Amino acid sequence: MPDQTLLLFDVGGTDVKAAVSINGELTRITRRPVRAVTGDQAGRALVDQLSDLAADLLPSETPAAVGLLSPGVVDVSSRRTVFAANLGLRNAALPDLLQERLGAPVGFGHDVALAAQAEYSEGVGAGGADSVLAVVIGTGIAATSFVNGTRLEVPGAGELGHVPVPGGGTCACGATGCLETVASAAAIARAYEEATGRRVNGAAGVLEALRRGDPDARAAWQAAVDALAFALHWSVGLLGVSRVIVGGGLSGAGDDLLNPLRAALERRLSFMPVPELVLARLGGDAGLRGARIVALQELEAQK
Ligand SMILES: [Zn+2]
Structure with missing residues (x-):
């Protein structure tokens, strides 16, 4: 137009x-x-x-x-x-x-x-997948589903950050065990600070420490990755998700996020196909x- x-x-x-x-x-x-x-x-x-x-x-x-x-x-x-x-x-x-x-x-x-719709139709796209999940990981975690080209549009849908995962803690939403308490950027930084007693500059700081080979950074990062894989496993089982678009601040980690996440999904998904993981493009x-x-x-x- x-x-x-x-x-x-x-x-x-x-x-x-x-x-x-x-x-x-x-x-x-x-x-x-x-x-x-x-x-x-x-x-x-x-x-x-x-x-x-x-x-x-x-x-x-x-x-x-x-x-x-x-x-x-x-x-x-x-x-x-x-x-x-x-x-x-x-x-x-x-x-x-x-x-x-x-x-x-x-x-x-x-x-x-x-934002997910824009990423789906103008950004990285569906890549031929019939069922796509767009996940935004930043201060919180939210997700949007697309099935057969249509976005699931229901008030309150997509609260992936508030589904329970093993190892989840007390959440600001009032529940216990939420994905956000382990896998949000804020949670990764908090877990590292609690384990080491050292201040860190957010999840980006944990990532820097991880790249230097810091074992505490690896533990905090891997806990987040495992919790994400747990939640994504449900989306694969429920919606047959075959492509996951990862956006938000944490996606800036690139392969340092996608590679371990792919490996964790491969360990979990026995017979279901492992979805393709791609980074959002529109920023x-x-x-x-x-x-x-x-x-x-x-x-x-x-x-
Ligand atoms: Zn919650």
Whole structure:
């Protein structure tokens, strides 16, 4: 769809990323911390901030459509953010409020799901697989499933970080044993610090130590890999996943993550085929590319 100006927002737990898309190219990419407001006004305050960003990025033009992604539990059919803990949002009708404010149609989706959709349709792709899982491993862990070319779109789906694994600890979500408590980037750093009493610069610091041959770093890393393999085993058994797209901060480890993960899956999966593991390609812009997808869908729906 050429010559159309789209305004894109990828709202995360702490930052808003915004951009303008012209002829499919992202320009004026901007990142701002979310203004903290709690209580009933959290949704309106966020929409105020998005309107200010819109005025900065497109001062003299109304976009053809807007794409808006929200974190948390998102219900696309009722166009609401049901719950987003970090933003204080409960049952917030963000796209409709924004639409009223900007006078342009607003397409709406979930941040992780649409980033995965962009990776699936414009990034590393399905590679011919019928069942694909896109896993994002960063501060937390989330996953998006694609079966026969269609993304599974159910509010709350994809909470892979909160399924139990052996060795899992107490989780911020209130449960015990969650994958995130062992295999998130934060958990890897924490496990290393607890084992050694030494401060480390996040999972990247553990990876550096691992590459130097530090046995404690190897133990923390391998515990994360084993927990991930345990959770992925379920996805293979349940959905026949034959390709896993790995994104998020931890995917920066590249083969240092994929090779041991592949080996751990090979040890676990007796007769089921070991899925192909590939790294995500779009990086930090995947969310904005996903916002562009929902903006274009909204334009299409208005026809
Ligand atoms: Zn949990």
